Amino acid sequence: MQSGPLGRAIVLACALIAPPTWAETAAVDEAYFETHVRPLLIEHCYECHSQSAGESMGDLHLDTAAAMASGGVSGPVVIPGNAAESLLIKAMLYADADLQMPPEGKLADEQIERLRTWIDGGAPDPRDEDMSEAQQMASKPLDRDPSTHWAFVPPQRLSGDDFDSLPDVLPSNADAADADPIDEIARGQAAVKHLSPAPAVNRATLHRRWSDDLHGLPVSSAQIASFESDSRPDAETRRIDRMLADPRFGERFTRHWLDVARYADTIGYAVGGKDRNLKYAYRYRDWLISAFCEDMPYDEMIRHQLAGDQTAEPGSMDADAMGFLTVGRQFLRHDDTIDDRIDVVTRGLLGLTVSCARCHDHKFDPIPTIDYYSLYNVLENSVPPADLETAASPLMLVDRPKVRDFRVFVRGDRSRQGEIAPRRYLTAFRKPETAQFKSGSGRLELAEAIVDPANPLTARVMVNRIWEHLLGHPLVDSPSDFGYRTPAPPLQSVLDELAADFASDWSIKRLVRRILHTRIYHQAATPSELARVSDPENALWTHARRSRLDFESMRDGLLMGCGYLDNRIGGPAVEITQPDLVPRRTLYARIDRQNLPGLFRTFDFASPDMHSPGRYYTTVPQQPLFLLNHPQISHAAQLAVELARQDAAGDPDDAAVIESLFRQVLGREPPPAELADAVRFVSSPPADNPNAIDPRSTWQYGTAMWADDQVTQFTPLKVFKDDRWQFEETFPSPGPMSYASLSRDGGHPAHGDAGIIVRRWTSPANGKLTLNGAVTRPSDQDDGIIATVQVNGQTEWQASIASGTQRYNARRNDVQQGDVVDFIVHSGEGLSFDSFQWRGKLLLQSPTEMLQFSSTDGFSGPFAPERAVSLDRFEQLAQVLFLSNEFFFVD
Structure with missing residues (x-):
C-alpha cells in the first residue's frame, strides 16, 4: 500500500504526528511552587534552615533559590529534574538513619510526593535573594496602577475609530457588508505584514469541524451530503442552530468545563480505610450538561456554582452546581482543600493566580496576602449541610451557622496570626469604599462581584477559553493567567469585542454561533509561504490550525464508527478500561483522581488533581501501541465489519463492504485507486499470529x-x-x-x-x-x-x-x-x-x-481459556482506518 489510509496508518503506527498546538507543557511552574512547596518548607524547614530564623544547621539555608541550589556541607540538596537523587527527598523518606528530616517526624507521603513532583518538574523557584530591598520595594506589583494593564481594564466594543488606521483590505462587494467586525480587524492587522487570509474550506471540511467542535463526534457521510446539497442562503445558520440544539452540544462543552473544574469521581488520597469515592460527583456533570443545553446565561451558571444553596429554586438541579467547589481533591489538611477551592475560583473564572498570595504578597500581580485570606474566610465559612440526606444536593455547601473570620497566617503559618482578613472581593478590582461581604459566608456576594459587568476579567477569560475550543488555540496564550506578566494578544481588540458582546447577555450559544460564522473560522489550515516566515506562530490568524482529536473525541469516534455508541444522557460514571468496549461516551468515564488509568494519561487527558488551563498534546509510542494491540480496538474493528456487512447485505462484492467501512469510519466514499488497494488487501490471505494471546x-x-x-x-x-x-x-x-x-x-x-x-x-x-x-x-x-x-x-x-x-x-x-x-x-x-x-x-x-x-485490565474471574483470535482481513482494514491520520485529524 503506497497511498490512502492503509499506507498512512503505517506511519501513524510508528508515531502519531501531532501538529504544534498551545500547551502549558510544564505541569510544575512557579505557581505550583508557591501553592505546594513554599508553604511546606516554611512550616517544616525554615525554623532550622533560614536566614530569617538565623539558623543554618549543616550550613544549609532553604529560604532562597540560590541557597538551596548551593546546598550545605553535604552539597546541593536539590537536583532539578531528578528527585530520586536529590538529598532533600532522601532525607524526607527517612531511608537513611543518619539523614532524616524534619526531625520532629516524617512528612506525609502526599507532602513528599509534592516535593518529588516539583523537583522532577525542574524545581522552578521564583525566590531571589540577589535583589536589594530597595529593588524589591520599587518593583512591588501592589504599587502599580492596575489600570495600566490591558486585562485589568473593562473590554470595549469595536467602534469606527478602530478601523480608521487599518488598510482597505476588504473586497468592495455585497459580501463585505456581511463581514463580522472581528474579521475586518484580523484582516487589517494581517495586511500590515502584507499577509492575506487563507481561502475558505469546502462544505465537507466545514461540517467536520462543526461536528467535532460542537458535538465531539465525527460527521456522517449522509450529513455531509445533505449539507452539500442545501442551496438555501441560510443553510449554514440552519445547520449550526440544529447542532447547537442537540444535547450532544451540552455534553461536549461540559467535558471542556470539567477540565476547568478539576472533576473526578474520587477525593484523591485517603487514610484510615476512608472511602475515596465521591458518590454523587456525576450530578455536577449532569447539571452542566443541562445548563449548556438550555443555554443558561454564564453569569447565572457562576452564581449557582458558587452559591447554589441560595440561588437554586426548590426542586431544581441547580444546587448540584456547587460541585464546582466540592468535586475537587480533599486534602488531609483542610487548609489545602480551601486553597484548592480558591485556586479553581480565581484561575478558573478570573484568570488570576491568587493562590500564590498564600504566604506573601503576590510577586507579580496586585494581590496582597490579605486578599487570599479574605477569600479563605469566604470558603472556610462554607461547610457541608448538617443533614446531607435532606439537603437539596449532596454536593452543596451552606453557610456556617456562626460565621467566623480568621486572621492572616503570616508566611502561611497557621500558628503565626496576623490581622483579621475581612470577607470581600480583591483589592485591585473594587472601589475603596466598597463594603465587605455581609450575607453569611459571602459566597453569593463574591459571585456577584465576579459577574459584575464592570469586572474586566470574567468575560475575557471565558471568551478566550471558548475561542480555544473552537479554533484550537487561545487568543491569550495563558488561559488561566491574565496577570501583569501576560502581554496583550496581537488581536486584543478581537478578544475585547467578543468579551464586551458576550457580557451583554452571557449567552454561550450566541457567542459560539458568532465565532462559527466568522471568516477566521472558515479558513483553510494551509498557510502561505509568506505567513510561514513572517508569522510562524499564526498570531494574526491568517489560517486555521490543524487539530488532532482529543482523547474523548477519539474514543467516541471509535464507538460511532463501529455502531456501538450509547447516546443516553447522564447517569453514574462507568469504567471504560476493560478489555471489551463500553458503549457509553467517554464523558461518562469514571475518573480516579489518585490512580488515573494509563489509558487516560497516554492520550493526554487533563490532570484531575487541580484546575487545568488547557490540554496539551504529546506524541509517544504508547498511543499507536494501544491502537495496534489493545483488545478494545480489536473489538471495535469486529463490530465495524459486522455493521458494514449488514449495510451491504445482499451484495456479494467485497467492494460494497469496503465502501460501507469508509463511510462509517471516515465519512466518505473511497476513490477508485484507494478502493482497488483495499480490495486487493482483503483478498490476500491473513498471516497467522502465533503470539496472539488472551x-x-x-x-x-x-x-x-x-x-x-x-x-x-x-x-x-x-x-x-x-x-x-x-x-x-x-x-x-x-x-x-x-x-x-x-x-x-x-x-x-x-x-x-x-x-x-x-x-x-x-x-x-x-x-x-x-x-x-x-x-x-x-x-x-x-x-x-x-x-x-x-x-x-x-x-x-x-x-x-x-x-x-x-x-x-x-x-x-x-x-x-x-x-x-x-x-x-x-x-x-x-x-x-x-x-x-x-x-x-x-x-x-x-x-x-x-x-x-x-494487573487491572487483565483481571477477571473464571473464564473459558481460549486463544485470542486474529482479525480477518476486513477487520484489519477497519483497524487501519481507525489508525489513519484522516480519522485522527479534523481537517
Whole structure:
C-alpha cells in the first residue's frame, strides 16, 4: 500500500504526528511552587534552615533559590529534574538513619510526593535573594496602577475609530457588508505584514469541524451530503442552530468545563480505610450538561456554582452546581482543600493566580496576602449541610451557622496570626469604599462581584477559553493567567469585542454561533509561504490550525464508527478500561483522581488533581501501541465489519463492504485507486499470529508460604465472589487464611509467612521485560505491609509500607516463555488494616512485537481459556482506518 489510509496508518503506527498546538507543557511552574512547596518548607524547614530564623544547621539555608541550589556541607540538596537523587527527598523518606528530616517526624507521603513532583518538574523557584530591598520595594506589583494593564481594564466594543488606521483590505462587494467586525480587524492587522487570509474550506471540511467542535463526534457521510446539497442562503445558520440544539452540544462543552473544574469521581488520597469515592460527583456533570443545553446565561451558571444553596429554586438541579467547589481533591489538611477551592475560583473564572498570595504578597500581580485570606474566610465559612440526606444536593455547601473570620497566617503559618482578613472581593478590582461581604459566608456576594459587568476579567477569560475550543488555540496564550506578566494578544481588540458582546447577555450559544460564522473560522489550515516566515506562530490568524482529536473525541469516534455508541444522557460514571468496549461516551468515564488509568494519561487527558488551563498534546509510542494491540480496538474493528456487512447485505462484492467501512469510519466514499488497494488487501490471505494471546490467561491469583526469601507452595484461590478472588465461600475465612483476597486493583494478605498473597504473571513469550507500578496502603494504623516483586524467584523490588504509596520501576532482560513474575504482599506482625492497592504494568518486547499487560485490565474471574483470535482481513482494514491520520485529524 503506497497511498490512502492503509499506507498512512503505517506511519501513524510508528508515531502519531501531532501538529504544534498551545500547551502549558510544564505541569510544575512557579505557581505550583508557591501553592505546594513554599508553604511546606516554611512550616517544616525554615525554623532550622533560614536566614530569617538565623539558623543554618549543616550550613544549609532553604529560604532562597540560590541557597538551596548551593546546598550545605553535604552539597546541593536539590537536583532539578531528578528527585530520586536529590538529598532533600532522601532525607524526607527517612531511608537513611543518619539523614532524616524534619526531625520532629516524617512528612506525609502526599507532602513528599509534592516535593518529588516539583523537583522532577525542574524545581522552578521564583525566590531571589540577589535583589536589594530597595529593588524589591520599587518593583512591588501592589504599587502599580492596575489600570495600566490591558486585562485589568473593562473590554470595549469595536467602534469606527478602530478601523480608521487599518488598510482597505476588504473586497468592495455585497459580501463585505456581511463581514463580522472581528474579521475586518484580523484582516487589517494581517495586511500590515502584507499577509492575506487563507481561502475558505469546502462544505465537507466545514461540517467536520462543526461536528467535532460542537458535538465531539465525527460527521456522517449522509450529513455531509445533505449539507452539500442545501442551496438555501441560510443553510449554514440552519445547520449550526440544529447542532447547537442537540444535547450532544451540552455534553461536549461540559467535558471542556470539567477540565476547568478539576472533576473526578474520587477525593484523591485517603487514610484510615476512608472511602475515596465521591458518590454523587456525576450530578455536577449532569447539571452542566443541562445548563449548556438550555443555554443558561454564564453569569447565572457562576452564581449557582458558587452559591447554589441560595440561588437554586426548590426542586431544581441547580444546587448540584456547587460541585464546582466540592468535586475537587480533599486534602488531609483542610487548609489545602480551601486553597484548592480558591485556586479553581480565581484561575478558573478570573484568570488570576491568587493562590500564590498564600504566604506573601503576590510577586507579580496586585494581590496582597490579605486578599487570599479574605477569600479563605469566604470558603472556610462554607461547610457541608448538617443533614446531607435532606439537603437539596449532596454536593452543596451552606453557610456556617456562626460565621467566623480568621486572621492572616503570616508566611502561611497557621500558628503565626496576623490581622483579621475581612470577607470581600480583591483589592485591585473594587472601589475603596466598597463594603465587605455581609450575607453569611459571602459566597453569593463574591459571585456577584465576579459577574459584575464592570469586572474586566470574567468575560475575557471565558471568551478566550471558548475561542480555544473552537479554533484550537487561545487568543491569550495563558488561559488561566491574565496577570501583569501576560502581554496583550496581537488581536486584543478581537478578544475585547467578543468579551464586551458576550457580557451583554452571557449567552454561550450566541457567542459560539458568532465565532462559527466568522471568516477566521472558515479558513483553510494551509498557510502561505509568506505567513510561514513572517508569522510562524499564526498570531494574526491568517489560517486555521490543524487539530488532532482529543482523547474523548477519539474514543467516541471509535464507538460511532463501529455502531456501538450509547447516546443516553447522564447517569453514574462507568469504567471504560476493560478489555471489551463500553458503549457509553467517554464523558461518562469514571475518573480516579489518585490512580488515573494509563489509558487516560497516554492520550493526554487533563490532570484531575487541580484546575487545568488547557490540554496539551504529546506524541509517544504508547498511543499507536494501544491502537495496534489493545483488545478494545480489536473489538471495535469486529463490530465495524459486522455493521458494514449488514449495510451491504445482499451484495456479494467485497467492494460494497469496503465502501460501507469508509463511510462509517471516515465519512466518505473511497476513490477508485484507494478502493482497488483495499480490495486487493482483503483478498490476500491473513498471516497467522502465533503470539496472539488472551491477556487474562497470563494471570493467576493465590496464596503461598514465604521461606528463605522465596515463594513456596503457591495455591490458587478457589472462589471468585463479589469481584474478588478469596480462599473460600465465607469471607473472611474462619481459618488461618482470614482476609486473604485479590481484587482488580488490590487485595489483603493473610497472616505472616504462611499467608502471603500472590498475583502471578506468566510470560507468554521470550523477550525483554520492563515492570512499573505503585503499591498503596491507605491506612496508617498498625504495622504496615511488605510488598515484593520477584522474577523467577529473584527479588527485583521490595518495600515496607506503613502508609501511603511506593512506586517501582524495574527492568529485566532475557525472560523466557513460562518465566513468572510474582507480586507479593506480606502482613506485618499484625493483620489489621492491611488492605492494599496495587496497579502494575508489564511491557514485554518480544522479537516480533511489543506486548503490554496490566494487573487491572487483565483481571477477571473464571473464564473459558481460549486463544485470542486474529482479525480477518476486513477487520484489519477497519483497524487501519481507525489508525489513519484522516480519522485522527479534523481537517
